[in-house]
Amino acid sequence: MNLPTLIDSLISDTVQRSLPLFGPELALCATIVLLLLARVIPVVDQIPPLVIALVGAVVALVAAIPREGMAGLAAIERQELFTGMLVYDALTVYLRLFLTAFAVLFVILSRLTGIADRQDGQDYYALVLGATIGMCIMASANHLLSLFLGVEMASVPSYVLAGIVKGRRRSSEAALKYAVYGAGAAGIMLYGVSLIAGLLGSAHIPTMAQRLVEFDVAAKLADRDYTVMVLALGGLMVGVGLAFKLSAVPFHFWCPDVFEGASAEIGGFLSVASKAAALALLVRVGIGFTEAPQHGAEPPRQPVAAAAASFATPPAIRMVAATNGDERLAQADGQAGRSSDQTIERAGSAAEGSPLSPVRTFFVSVVAAVAIITCTFGNLAAYGQKNIKRLLAYSTIAHAGYMMMPVAAAIALAGDNPAAASDAIAALLLYATIYLFMNLGAFAIVAFLRNAMQSEEIKDYAGLVSRAPMIAVAMTVILFSLVGLPPLAGFWPKLRLLQALYEAGGSLLMFALVVAAINTAISLVYYARVAKTMCIDPQPDTSRPVQLGFLPTTFVFAMALPVAILGVLPELVAPWTRDAAAGLFGV
């Protein structure tokens, strides 16, 4: 293959394949460029930055909706974009939809709370949308380079956003702290990336999984070959970067300080979008390294089933397949597509003996252990908080712990029960989706109340129910939904999560189940304390009336109402999450 043909194929791959599927990100890019140019071109400068940002975000949202509508989600086939840098599948589509929808809501919220004024509105919106692009890339990363790129693109704007309120010491301190922590974590992660990529000779995740199969971890372990240790170390180092984004213990120290220092809106941004993207990345990495590639390492042009039947099977799987050869032959002259599906299933069900099972065990144990500690720590640390943003920061840490549990369960299940594994990922997506309404709503209320009463201390919320009954009721609904109390929406993802853990079984995951269940009861105390302060405590004599405009109240209701409605009818979004996760494990 000479250079011109290479370039030709590259161009055709980019223009014909990748770019059409990269629409939302392109729309966001264009909006950012427009926002930055606005200052230079006087005509454009007349347009309020809000309008540009809002239109850009809405265009991105529309572009993110799959062409066939949400019903077509299940039919989306896995494709690799930009020569394998990114992956396009139902999960990508769902998460992009989630992130762009969040961007739209967030732009509106920023306008309502007045955090982005006329002067620096362009900068602010450019940063928000830039970070959203980074998160989209995180959600679709298929290569360690795009993984790192995504994390950094999401992080760097976040550092600035944390310090966007000028002239506030706490805010600048938060931004600096965040940046320093972030830089450290990024450095460690990059080192980890280089270790793994160096050992496996590639940075393309499916290729690496293939190499990992050839590497034969189990045999190396038996031989006491310590290159495995280097690999594990590299994996842990990448994990540090992810844990930082997830604010998982023990890399959570930045979280409460940043949340307290930054304005509440930014807290909402970091806790919802950033966390969802980081979880998606965790899923990508988890599946990428623990699933022997079913799709062939090089661009899978064929449909999944055909590819699986025709590609060079990794050694161990081939062996397993051979033992079942007779049956397979018998089925093969039936329906070809069906039999290859079953081959995949059989190969999967033999995963205990598969060369990747040590990797899987390693991943599951690390993620589950971190999740258990994170969840318990977050809930316990939230007890003593007096500042609402700090309390919500610890609450997001705890929820990150809950959300990591289904990832561990999914990877544990991936081998012998792919359908249940997809259900676990669907639980995660449902969690993230409902969490959007709960947490964005909570932070929006905090921001509106800050504007109205100049305080973010919980004790100043005393008797709020008589001053601003609507807001107090909305906050109470959201808080109890965060506890996970039916019939509010927060209950369903928790239930699905417990189901996934139960189905995965094993002593560690059963322990995680018990911990998650007990944590629900623990978390009640501090969430109820805020609700109690608002609804039960008497109003202090010194308090002034709280006036919230019509639009802020509407926004709060737009967040709280789905929490109540999805609590009764989770079916409104649950099928989408299931479709989005369905294709992940080759079912």
Added chain:
Amino acid sequence: MNLSDPIAYLSLMVFLPALGALVLAFFPRGREDAIKFTALGFTIFTFMLTLGMLMEDAGGVNFEAGAAEMQNLFSAAWIPSFGIQYLMGLDGISFPLVVLTAFLSVLAMVASWPITKHVKAYCILFLLLETGMIGVFMALDFFLFYVFWEVMLLPMYFLIGVWGGPRKEYAAIKFFLYTLVGSVLMLIAILMLYFNSDLTLLNSQQLADAGIFAVAAEGGNPQTVEQAYQAWLASDDDTARRFQEIQAETNPARRRQLHTFNILALQQMGQLENSPFSQNVWLGRSIQWWAFLLLLIGFIIKVPSVPLHTWLPDAHVEAPTPISMILAGVLLKMGGYGIIRICYPICPAAAYELAYVVCGIGVVSMVWGAFAALAQNDFKRMVAYSSVSHMGYVVLGLGVWSLGMWTAGPGGSATYNADYWKMGVTGAMYQMIAHGISSAGMFFCVGVLYDRVHHRNLNEFGGIFGRMPVYAGMAVAIFFAGLGLPGLCGFIGEVFVVLSVWKYSQLLAVVSAAVVILTAGYILWAIQRVYLGAEYRGPHGEALTPMTVREMAVAIPLVVFAIVFGVYPPSLLNYMQPSIDRQVETLAAWTERYDADREALQNTLNNDQEQVAAK
């Protein structure tokens, strides 16, 4: 909407109060009387709906006395992707409790008139609470049950926390936490049962009984079960499709399970010969053993039984009077209902094994509650502890499993005699209703005094008979009903329970009979200190005005029912007995098989050992 359709009628019964809450939300502030009357109207209408089921010609659906099986069973898809159904029905066990709930809600709403703080919010929360309570008793999908169970928590938390007494916040969060811990344990048990359930193990008759498919009994062409089964399989119902797929799978290794949350189906599975819940999971115990334990803890927190009862005195004392009435009258019954509806039929083997534990908990609660009540100086706290003691009878009655009650049948075959067991369960159910009447009445009587003199110190009363003769007369009647005086409602349940226990364990019977003396002790002593005596010794004596008409309207029905249920038990038993008998008989038949199996197993083991020894 066609009210002769069970789905419409039963849904209306459950959600009418919630609808009322929604209506009230749009009421303007300041119209407090209008709000109270509207709320009262909704509770009365709900009560009338429950009574309407007793009338043949009232339109709507009927509840047939004397029928044992589930009536008005219906199901609809609620969250198909999680396998959760909107499944409800009524039988002789749940129907009396639903009527009790609706009845007490009306009385409690009338008793709520003195509430003046945040009236609108109070009424909204009260009505939401009623929806949760009625829903719990009607839900037959385990998940629906769980959701209703939790729906009650939030309104109750605020009702205690906002309108309660001086330590209301502590009491409210304590109530909330205890119940939440219990329900989280219940959730784990639900998952355990769900993931081990398999609908394909059931035959067509069992599936029809569980409401998986409906058998058209009336109309032009009555179906047989088999016809309905075939029709169901042929339909495009999702469950039917998966049912067939799994049945068609011949390779046992690839056979999957069809999980369900259907309580009736889970009951059938739990009583199967080789129940899917009997596999060992952990520490040599079976799934049903663990599930039973978790569920039992969840339910006895609600009952509440010693040692998990400590939330109750706080919650009852701090709650406002009407909420105390609801708490004691209805919420405590949910624990007992859960045990009889869920624990025993779904996990019979574990229940059999742990029968002594359950009975022991019941007796300990009775004794502990009675002694604690004796020691109280706070009138309301005394009544609260009396609830712990009285609910102990319920747990004891449910726990009775007349072990070894074999009587020689005709032809030398031994049959299992379940008569005493039936008596125990009937006694427990009767006690639940009776306690619902008497404890609500006792709390109301305390509330009447407290509204006037604003204290509850037992040592600072006296002479109420002279100042408020009508009130004192009714109060004494209600307290005697609580005491278990023959001729009043408390007597029947207690006697049934104590009699049935004698055959099970004489020790427990003696202890539980002795508790009656303690009960008489604290109640008579309280009556003496409060109502008798020469003159009133406490503060605010001038406020002791006679009972108002509104207060009479609450007290008189309670007194009437206390007497009716005491004098003429069939008024209640006609409805309850068939369903209780049916459940106990199926469980007795199950016990027979189980014991026979165990005996056979033991024999083979012995034979093996003998053979080994012989070699």
